[in-house]
Amino acid sequence: MRFFIVITSIITVISVxxxxxxxxxxxxxxVSFLRRMAVAVSMKMPAIRAKILPGxxxxxxx
Numbered sequence: 613m614r615f616f617i618v619i620t621s622i623i624t625v626i627s628v629x630x631x632x633x634x635x636x637x638x639x640x641x642x643v644s645f646l647r648r649m650a651v652a653v654s655m656k657m658p659a660i661r662a663k664i665l666p667g668x669x670x671x672x673x674x
Contacts, residue, residue: 629636641647654660 641650
């Protein structure tokens with residue numbers, strides 16, 4: 613019975629986080645320290661950095 617309650621609680625928490633993921637992300641990123649940490653961590657990931665950085669240095673707009 614306890615196992616069932618734990619599994620049900622975990623599934624409920626995951627579904628609530630998924631449903632409100634953008635609201636949670638906006639709330640967390642509203643704090644400047646957390647936003648700075650998120651950017652620093654994401655820029656250390658090569659896949660994300662490879663997708664974002666070329667857009668900053670693209671001179672196609674006149």
